Amino acid sequence: MSTTHQQSAGAPRPAGEGRTDLPPNHVDPDVLEHEQTRWTPLRIVIWVGIALLGAVAWAMIAFVRGESINAIWFVFAAVCSYFIAYRFYSKFIERKLTRPDDRRATPAEYNANGKDFMPTDRRVLYGHHFAAIAGAGPLVGPVLAAQMGYLPGTIWIIVGVILAGAVQDYLVLFFSMRRGGRSLGQMAREELGVVGGYAAIIATLAIMIIIVAILALVVVNALGESPWGVFSVGMTIPIALFMGVYLRYLRPGKVMEVSIIGFVLLMAAIVAGGWVAGTDLGAQLFTLDRVTLAWCVIVYGFIAAVLPVWLLLSPRDYLSTFMKVGTIVLLAAAIVVVRPEITVPAVSEFAGRSDGPVFSGSLFPFLFVTIACGALSGFHALIASGTTPKMVEKERQTRFIGYGGMLMESFVAIMALVAAVSIDRGIYFAMNSSPAATMGTVEGAAAFVNSLGLSGVHVTPELLQGTADAVGEETIISRTGGAPTLALGLSHIMHQWLGGASMMSFWYHFAIMFEALFILTAVDAGTRVARFMLTDTLGNFIPKFRDADWRAGAWLTTAIMVAGWGSILILGVTDPLGGINTFFPLFGIANQLLAAIALAVCLAIAANLHRFKYLWIILLPLAFDVLVTVTGSWQKIFSPDPKVGYWANHFAFKDALAQGQTSFGTAKNVEAMEAVVRNTFVQGTLSILFVVLTIIVVIMAVVEAVKALRGHERRTHEDPYVESRFYAPSGLGATPSEKALAKQWDALPIEQRTPTGGGHH
Amino acid sequence: MSGAAQIPVLARVGSWWRGALRFGNGVLGADKYERYVQYHRASGCGTPLMTEREFWRDYQDWQEAHPEGRCC
Numbered sequence: 001m002s003t004t005h006q007q008s009a010g011a012p013r014p015a016g017e018g019r020t021d022l023p024p025n026h027v028d029p030d031v032l033e034h035e036q037t038r039w040t041p042l043r044i045v046i047w048v049g050i051a052l053l054g055a056v057a058w059a060m061i062a063f064v065r066g067e068s069i070n071a072i073w074f075v076f077a078a079v080c081s082y083f084i085a086y087r088f089y090s091k092f093i094e095r096k097l098t099r100p101d102d103r104r105a106t107p108a109e110y111n112a113n114g115k116d117f118m119p120t121d122r123r124v125l126y127g128h129h130f131a132a133i134a135g136a137g138p139l140v141g142p143v144l145a146a147q148m149g150y151l152p153g154t155i156w157i158i159v160g161v162i163l164a165g166a167v168q169d170y171l172v173l174f175f176s177m178r179r180g181g182r183s184l185g186q187m188a189r190e191e192l193g194v195v196g197g198y199a200a201i202i203a204t205l206a207i208m209i210i211i212v213a214i215l216a217l218v219v220v221n222a223l224g225e226s227p228w229g230v231f232s233v234g235m236t237i238p239i240a241l242f243m244g245v246y247l248r249y250l251r252p253g254k255v256m257e258v259s260i261i262g263f264v265l266l267m268a269a270i271v272a273g274g275w276v277a278g279t280d281l282g283a284q285l286f287t288l289d290r291v292t293l294a295w296c297v298i299v300y301g302f303i304a305a306v307l308p309v310w311l312l313l314s315p316r317d318y319l320s321t322f323m324k325v326g327t328i329v330l331l332a333a334a335i336v337v338v339r340p341e342i343t344v345p346a347v348s349e350f351a352g353r354s355d356g357p358v359f360s361g362s363l364f365p366f367l368f369v370t371i372a373c374g375a376l377s378g379f380h381a382l383i384a385s386g387t388t389p390k391m392v393e394k395e396r397q398t399r400f401i402g403y404g405g406m407l408m409e410s411f412v413a414i415m416a417l418v419a420a421v422s423i424d425r426g427i428y429f430a431m432n433s434s435p436a437a438t439m440g441t442v443e444g445a446a447a448f449v450n451s452l453g454l455s456g457v458h459v460t461p462e463l464l465q466g467t468a469d470a471v472g473e474e475t476i477i478s479r480t481g482g483a484p485t486l487a488l489g490l491s492h493i494m495h496q497w498l499g500g501a502s503m504m505s506f507w508y509h510f511a512i513m514f515e516a517l518f519i520l521t522a523v524d525a526g527t528r529v530a531r532f533m534l535t536d537t538l539g540n541f542i543p544k545f546r547d548a549d550w551r552a553g554a555w556l557t558t559a560i561m562v563a564g565w566g567s568i569l570i571l572g573v574t575d576p577l578g579g580i581n582t583f584f585p586l587f588g589i590a591n592q593l594l595a596a597i598a599l600a601v602c603l604a605i606a607a608n609l610h611r612f613k614y615l616w617i618i619l620l621p622l623a624f625d626v627l628v629t630v631t632g633s634w635q636k637i638f639s640p641d642p643k644v645g646y647w648a649n650h651f652a653f654k655d656a657l658a659q660g661q662t663s664f665g666t667a668k669n670v671e672a673m674e675a676v677v678r679n680t681f682v683q684g685t686l687s688i689l690f691v692v693l694t695i696i697v698v699i700m701a702v703v704e705a706v707k708a709l710r711g712h713e714r715r716t717h718e719d720p721y722v723e724s725r726f727y728a729p730s731g732l733g734a735t736p737s738e739k740a741l742a743k744q745w746d747a748l749p750i751e752q753r754t755p756t757g758g759g760h761h
Numbered sequence: 762m763s764g765a766a767q768i769p770v771l772a773r774v775g776s777w778w779r780g781a782l783r784f785g786n787g788v789l790g791a792d793k794y795e796r797y798v799q800y801h802r803a804s805g806c807g808t809p810l811m812t813e814r815e816f817w818r819d820y821q822d823w824q825e826a827h828p829e830g831r832c833c
Contacts, residue, residue, distance in 0.1 A: 114804075115823055120787070121787060132830070137833030247817070252813060253817050254791075255793075309824045309828075314821065318790070320831075321789055325785075373832070377832070379833055380832055529829075548825075548826045
């Protein structure tokens with residue numbers, strides 16, 4: 001098969017060499033453009049309507065200051081903005097920057113292997129991609145950011161996704177697709193040279209470790225002292241094992257069937273959790289402190305990563321995907337049906353300060369790192385390169401899957417924000433302030449929250465205890481990490497729609513369950529992916545690591561990865577300053593730095609394609625992201641304010657110890673003070689490592705871009721051109737000429753179509 | 762309602778349901794064997810066709826060395 005001939009654009013012509021019997025492999029771009037973007041009276045009416053509704057919704061959120069605001073306006077503002085961004089901005093990027101060519105075969109076509117390289121129907125792939133990128137991240141960040149009021153978070157989630165997050169996902173997906181589905185690390189090495197490439201790989205590994213650690217910390221905080229939660233989440237392990245055995249030996253391939261069985265068992269586990277926690281023995285057995293739980297998660301993580309994939313990891317992934325799509329649809333429907341009234345101020349007292357109890361630091365830059373997933377998430381670049389690009393049928397579909405998929409995740413973040421701000425503000429702060437501030441008691445929490453001097457906030461110990469009782473928990477005080485707050489918000493919304501007050505505790509534990517499920521799936525998969533990255537890198541020096549059958553090597557590298565995130569998890573749960581409050585910014589910064597690396601690689605690629613006039617599409621989010629993360633890291637490293645700066649805190653505690661003090665700040669004894677010294681050292685060191693590696697990568701990318709600008713010619717790293725022997729429409733729907741052409745291809749016998757016959761329905 | 766009018770409605774609900782099921786199976790990855798069979802036919806049947814059981818075992822073993830990331 002020829003891989004070199006490249007025709008000029010123009011009229012469609014039959015695909016394939018000398019196979020004039022095949023229909024064309026693309027719709028004439030001019031015809032398509034005309035059909036997609038021509039202004040008909042109906043379209044004008046629809047788009048004016050969307051723009052007006054969006055404008056009204058934004059005005060309601062941003063300017064109208066009544067007693068309360070209805071949550072439905074958040075939905076309208078978000079959805080209308082997404083439609084406009086998708087139709088106009090992503091189309092602009094497609095036309096000017098990516099310029100997809102449907103005559104060109106995708107890796108799914110020319111590398112088809114019936115396994116990972118498989119052309120997949122675009123709508124199915126959209127769902128698949130979304131399920132892979134979305135998890136607990138967009139559910140947790142917005143909850144913590146609600147400390148500053150709903151407006152800053154809402155603006156960043158919506159504007160950020162349009163100009164940054166969705167752009168990153170789309171471009172990484174597109175460029176990786178052009179490169180045979182290569183991973184971000186491989187692309188970095190090709191585009192940025194050895195130094196930039198290794199910096200990118202080390203940064204990616206380190207960032208994955210911190211991200212897994214903080215996600216695990218969120219789970220541990222949600223399950224600590226909660227026998228109900230521990231029982232029902234713990235039951236997911238035997239359920240997954242059962243599903244694995246079922247799929248391996250009893251009825252192989254019946255994935256939907258076993259997922260439904262698993263789902264029913266999961267619901268039963270939630271209900272049973274309530275009974276078990278109600279008995280003395282159950283409460284005794286499953287009330288675990290956070291340190292014990294952290295060790296359980298670490299041991300679990302190691303075992304899950306070395307067990308055969310079919311036994312635990314893959315059935316758990318089916319369950320997680322099944323729950324993900326279901327719960328998100330459920331949550332969206334509930335918000336539309338219930339339309340909760342929101343009484344939280346648009347911009348809270350903490351927006352102008354840097355000493356908020358939920359996370360410390362000023363709005364700029366820390367709001368932008370606290371909400372990472374949902375607005376801009378670097379982690380997505382690992383899915384958008386490597387996994388999804390190997391399944392894309394046609395180049396034009398990347399806009400729908402990459403840009404559109406990220407818009408959906410942003411919508412999840414908006415719903416999480418709505419859930420968080422729909423609960424009472426006093427309860428919100430009682431749940432999210434560190435145990436050092438609330439003393440872990442309802443009286444202490446009430447006193448602390450009332451002392452914050454927030455307008456309209458007055459909580460009583462009875463209210464706090466009553467809320468805990470309503471959701472079937474011992475306590476809701478200092479349940480930091482975002483997951484319990486979201487669960488409370490969700491149960492608050494859901495019980496108004498389904499089940500009434502008696503169902504609140506079910507919905508609370510339902511939410512805890514799915515968050516834990518998403519996170520544990522990400523922990524399993526993250527550990528495995530990181531382990532393979534490590535063996536790959538080590539394999540460059542010690543070839544034996546490349547041998548996939550070498551069990552000792554697999555165990556060793558898994559142990560290294562688990563030790564990496566496990567040690568940070570232990571530091572987090574034992575942190576006298578509250579764990580999440582100090583560690584979460586590190587999670588956000590790490591994720592955003594990964595985004596900077598991904599955007600930097602895209603910048604170098606686009607510059608080498610000589611698309612100089614439109615490089616600003618990448619430079620804009622890259623510059624903002626670098627500004628945010630470098631400022632954030634700078635403050636975390638150099639700020640003299642011990643509430644913000646890791647090192648300032650480190651030296652303050654060190655000095656106190658040197659002076660022989662036995663308590664300092666929130667640390668009540670010498671041991672706690674030593675823990676602070678240790679933790680701030682780790683946090684400060686990681687901050688320096690991340691930011692230095694990222695700056696190296698960004699500088700390398702800018703050097704590459706400038707070289708290209710000066711006319712330095714370089715060979716492309718794109719895979720060679722292969723003429724496509726297949727056709728599929730590009731967007732959610734199909735235009736008339738797309739439909740007509742798809743019909744012609746559908747009429748062909750499967751042997752004459754693409755090597756796979758397509759996953760085309 | 763007349764019987765003639767009911768059939769198209771039922772047919773439409775049926776086809777909508779089948780579409781939804783196909784979508785769900787696709788997202789979950791439950792249709793992998795079906796698509797492998799298609800792939801096998803389309804690629805010219807160079808190797809003997811695996812049975813469903815063989816295929817899934819082969820796929821699971823392959824997964825062992827090809828981890829797929831899951832995001833936060």
